[in-house]
Amino acid sequence: MVRWEPGAKQRLQVAALDLYVSRGFEQTTAADIAESVGLTERTFFRYFTDKREVLFHGQSELEQAFLAGVDAAALGASPLAKVTSALEASASFFPDERRASSRRRQSVIDAHPALRERELLKLAALAGSIAAALRAGGVDDPAATLAAETGITVFSVAFAQWIADGETRSLIWLERQAMRELQHAWEAAPVGEPAPAPAE
Amino acid sequence: MVRWEPGAKQRLQVAALDLYVSRGFEQTTAADIAESVGLTERTFFRYFTDKREVLFHGQSELEQAFLAGVDAAALGASPLAKVTSALEASASFFPDERRASSRRRQSVIDAHPALRERELLKLAALAGSIAAALRAGGVDDPAATLAAETGITVFSVAFAQWIADGETRSLIWLERQAMRELQHAWEAAPVGEPAPAPAE
Numbered sequence: 426m427v428r429w430e431p432g433a434k435q436r437l438q439v440a441a442l443d444l445y446v447s448r449g450f451e452q453t454t455a456a457d458i459a460e461s462v463g464l465t466e467r468t469f470f471r472y473f474t475d476k477r478e479v480l481f482h483g484q485s486e487l488e489q490a491f492l493a494g495v496d497a498a499a500l501g502a503s504p505l506a507k508v509t510s511a512l513e514a515s516a517s518f519f520p521d522e523r524r525a526s527s528r529r530r531q532s533v534i535d536a537h538p539a540l541r542e543r544e545l546l547k548l549a550a551l552a553g554s555i556a557a558a559l560r561a562g563g564v565d566d567p568a569a570t571l572a573a574e575t576g577i578t579v580f581s582v583a584f585a586q587w588i589a590d591g592e593t594r595s596l597i598w599l600e601r602q603a604m605r606e607l608q609h610a611w612e613a614a615p616v617g618e619p620a621p622a623p624a625e
Numbered sequence: 626m627v628r629w630e631p632g633a634k635q636r637l638q639v640a641a642l643d644l645y646v647s648r649g650f651e652q653t654t655a656a657d658i659a660e661s662v663g664l665t666e667r668t669f670f671r672y673f674t675d676k677r678e679v680l681f682h683g684q685s686e687l688e689q690a691f692l693a694g695v696d697a698a699a700l701g702a703s704p705l706a707k708v709t710s711a712l713e714a715s716a717s718f719f720p721d722e723r724r725a726s727s728r729r730r731q732s733v734i735d736a737h738p739a740l741r742e743r744e745l746l747k748l749a750a751l752a753g754s755i756a757a758a759l760r761a762g763g764v765d766d767p768a769a770t771l772a773a774e775t776g777i778t779v780f781s782v783a784f785a786q787w788i789a790d791g792e793t794r795s796l797i798w799l800e801r802q803a804m805r806e807l808q809h810a811w812e813a814a815p816v817g818e819p820a821p822a823p824a825e
Contacts, residue, residue, distance in 0.1 A: 505814035545749050546742055567782045571807050574781075578774040582767045607771050611811040614705035 434472045434482070436462045441479040442526065445533045450476075450540070477543060480530055483518075484547050488554050490518045491576075495558045504564045504572035509604060511555060511576055512583075516597035519587070528588045552577040579603045634672045634682070636662045641679040642726065645733045650676075650740070677743060680730055683718075684747050688754050690718045691776075695758045704764045704772035709804060711755060711776055716797035719787070728788045752777040779803045 440462045444453040455476050456466040473479050494514025498507040519527065534540040556573035560566065583599035586592055592599075640662045644653040655676050656666040673679050694714025698707040719727065734740040756773035760766065783799035786792055792799075 503810065503813040505810050509814070542742070542746055546745060549745050567786065567803055568806055568810065570782050571778060571803060572810060574778040575775065575807070575810075578771060578778065581774075582770050586767065603767055603771060606768055607775070608811050608814065610703065610705050610768065610772060610775075611808050613703040614709070614808065 433462075433464060433468060437464065437469055437472060438479055438482060441476065442529055442533070445480075446529050450533055450537055477540060480534060480540065481543065481547055484551075487515065487518055488551055490514045491551065491555055492558050495555060495562065504559055504568050505575065507559060507562065507564075508555070508572050508576035508579075512580060512600045512604070513597060515580055516595070516600055519584070519596045521595060524588060531588050548577055548581060575607070579607065633662075633664060633668060637664065637669055637672060638679055638682060641676065642729055642733070645680075646729050650733055650737055677740060680734060680740065681743065681747055684751075687715065687718055688751055690714045691751065691755055692758050695755060695762065704759055704768050705775065707759060707762065707764075708755070708772050708776035708779075712780060712800045712804070713797060715780055716795070716800055719784070719796045721795060724788060731788050748777055748781060775807070779807065 437458055441453070441458045444458055444461060448457075453476065454466075455469045455473075458476070458479070459466050459469040473482065491511045491514060494511035495507050497514065498510035502510070534544055552570075552573045555576055556566070556569045559569035559573060564572070579600055583596060583603045586599045586603075587594070587596045637658055641653070641658045644658055644661060648657075653676065654666075655669045655673075658676070658679070659666050659669040673682070691711045691714060694711035695707050697714065698710035702710070734744055752770075752773045755776055756766070756769045759769035759773060764772070779800055783796060783803045786799045786803075787794070787796045
């Protein structure tokens with residue numbers, strides 16, 4: 426019989442981050458995390474496949490936010506306008522109240538190459554999901570992939586700024602600023618030569 | 626005493642790809658690869674840390690090509706112009722004669738999630754190196770990271786097209802086309818609103 430523990434998942438997440446920061450990621454076991462909030466190791470594994478996964482639990486909600494943003498864009502919006510809408514939605518996932526815990530989480534991830542790798546792979550998967558949503562909305566490749574990857578680049582850059590020491594600007598502000606910066610970069614780029622004839 | 630085997634590294638690379646395609650990646654050991662070209666397993670490990678690494682041996686030369694391209698850009702060129710120069714240099718690393726073996730290599734990588742992950746991580750590292758080169762040339766962040774990630778996005782998209790079945794256009798043509806497509810996407814994007822005042 427599986428006993429339902431109200432709020433167990435969230436309590437485990439909070440406890441895990443506390444222990445990873447205070448004791449160290451390697452020095453913390455799933456059993457330690459569960460025990461610190463009066464739960465069993467077995468309960469821990471009902472919610473998370475391993476102790477790394479606790480740090481990435483929000484991934485699917487974040488993906489849902491991005492995809493909802495793509496869907497919320499105006500009919501006939503350009504691919505980058507859809508991506509802009511997705512970025513706005515992603516920012517609502519990270520209100521300023523979340524910044525402190527996002528910083529703590531990142532300090533754990535940055536200290537462990539394997540966690541950094543997992544994060545990069547999750548971001549790549551997120552770009553893939555956004556590209557798929559754009560294709561489903563009628564955008565062909567390579568335009569869909571180019572726009573989706575651009576969105577993840579902007580998100581990553583803005584997010585890294587958002588959690589930097591002393592930063593107080595909101596994520597949405599930083600995302601808009603990064604979008605604007607990229608747009609200006611393209612305006613300053615040399616205009617592409619006319620396409621040469623393909624090799625054949 | 627270490628015996629010098631002329632051309633050993635390249636022979637091992639060719640033999641590894643042959644075996645990965647014909648026999649399967651999992652079913653091939655480092656000893657199999659070495660043996661198939663009359664070398665010892667010990668010689669294999671003199672050149673490669675493991676059998677996955679054989680597939681990524683070109684990474685540092687590719688990185689050097691990208692960085693040489695950044696350096697070759699005109700003094701005072703914009704960040705994206707430097708990245709364009711890097712893309713031109715990367716294309717010279719993949720002449721059409723290399724397309725068949727790149728396709729074979731990709732078929733092995735695509736069949737194995739762990740290899741796909743390693744490839745994604747190598748691309749992320751490449752973006753990091755380009756961003757560092759841009760910063761060394763006086764481009765601040767986030768502009769440096771935004772431009773470098775854009776370059777890797779264009780490279781990845783164009784490279785995937787280049788090795789697609791039946792594709793005959795050159796990598797440089799596909800890269801220029803992807804750059805143009807992104808530029809047009811930005812032209813079609815809604816002009817950013819004026820920046821709202823930061824939260825504080």
